[in-house]
Amino acid sequence: MGTTTDSHADIPLWRRLAPILASSLLIIAVFMVFPKLIDYFFLRNLHPLAQNCTDNATIEVSNFQTYSSFVTTITGLLALIIGAIGIGSYISFQKFKEEEGKITDRRNQLDMFLKIEEARNISESDAAYSTAIKLYDEAEKFHCNYYMLYVLRGEAYYFRNETGDLQNAVKDFELAIKLKKNSSRAWFGLGQARFKLIVKKHWRASAKERNLKGICASLLTLANNDGLVNAKGEIQIAMDDIETAISFQYAETPARLELGKMYKLTGDNQRALHQYKMAYESNKFHAACGFTYALLWLVENDDRLDSAEQEGILNILKKSSVDDVFNSKAAYALLWFLYERLERPDDAKTAKAMTDQMIIDQLFELRPQ
Known part of the structure; x- marks a missing residue:
């Protein structure tokens, strides 16, 4: 469930008011024209008769015409007032609906932030990361357009389990970037997750370790760097992500350290040394x-x-x-x-x-x- 929005939010105000204005004008026209029609058809036929009547009859006809004009004017004014009240009521109703939508949206955001804060306060352990992810899932129901929600859940996926839930981490970081293209934290997390996925392809356990259940990262050994060297094209994409994070003002020290680690694992120690030096000089x-x-x-x-x-x-x-x-x-x-x-x-x-x-x-x- 996303943010609450008014179904008429995209319709211009003048188009929403047009039917009411047309109705008001129609009412005014009826009240203004109807008495005139009476004057035209009734009094026109009555006037020749008045010529043969006494002066008193002529005066009565004149008084009736004055009364008719008075009634017509008052009726028109009342129609204008009623129309104005109707337009004002409609505008007030629309404003009320907009404010109600904003209040609902704020309430959903507050619920989301409470869930996020609850997840962030959980201690860092494998079980805790899984619990945090569940809380982030609940927060997503309240507000699915908040980029930081996906950054935090992506980080939880990255650290969950010994080797990380990397595919889901990549998806969340990409979602965060889609919502906010200059999120340095999302770009950094994306680069880390992509690189770790590549490295994971080239780690293998020894024959003895394969028989162990629940192999952790510390038991895994890298057979050789050939796979990583051959995967330089893929690794370059991860490096570009880290460089993008730096361009968006991500903390340079950890970013340069991460780049140095990437170069080192691909056997390019000179570039790794350059990145480590830049990291040190930044702090x-x-x-x-x-x-x-x-x-x-x-x-x-x-x-x-x-x-x-x-x-x-x-x-x-x-x-x-x-x-x-x-x-x-x-x-x-x-x-x-x-x-x-x-x-x-x-x-x-x-x-x-x-x-x-x-x-x-x-x-x-x-x-x-």
Whole structure:
């Protein structure tokens, strides 16, 4: 069920008022012309008789004509008033219907927003995403022309299950874009979903893993990149979606990271490195983003590690070792490796000590209580 609309909303006002105006004019014409017809047919025949009558009879005829004109004038005025009242009542009725439609529409929108908010507040888990999708389905009954509804449901489809309900996600993101072509969030989600669909075609499980029920994404291994390399045409469409999202002011950091991941999985590490660098430069306070860029830079520039400090890689790793909770151990390990290659033994010793300490701390954290 969509928004409530008046069935006469597309008919111009003058066309809606035309029948009423015509009826009013007809009533006026009847009241104005009918007395004149009486004057014409009755009084014309009466007038010759009056010539042979006394003066009193002539005066009576004259008085009747005056009375007839008075009645005709009053009747015409009453007809005009009645017509004006009718037109005013019709206009008021139409206004009332329009306002009633707007109120109904607002009420449906409120119901939709309540359902959306309820779905968004659900915790992020597989069951919760399914519940959220049901709530979005209910919201769609109240208002099917709200683009953000399809963006949110598309995201829920994208994250549902271990590998995502990607076909439905793509459909919802496309619906959102149809309703609002400059929705950066919809374009970004569409690019992600399309790319994940392509990648999904080229993942396979080992013989042992195929016998397991409920295989999750972490158990799947990529046989090789040949399929992804050959699917560059399809992947380019997903990349174009991400670029469109950026052009519509989507947050550049996650968008560039996504593009970098796409290039990396197709074996184009140089372009991936360029995207990671742009992502880092768009937000230098994003430690995880900096770590991703630094790691690939080290892989691609193993023959020129002496320029790591000049390129800012050392500073990025130092920042990641402190600020990036998820990659801090890896950042210290890379600093240890890099300092060894740069022949800076004191710094290498400090980085190694920090790496060891963090691993020991983690072991104690994992120790059964």
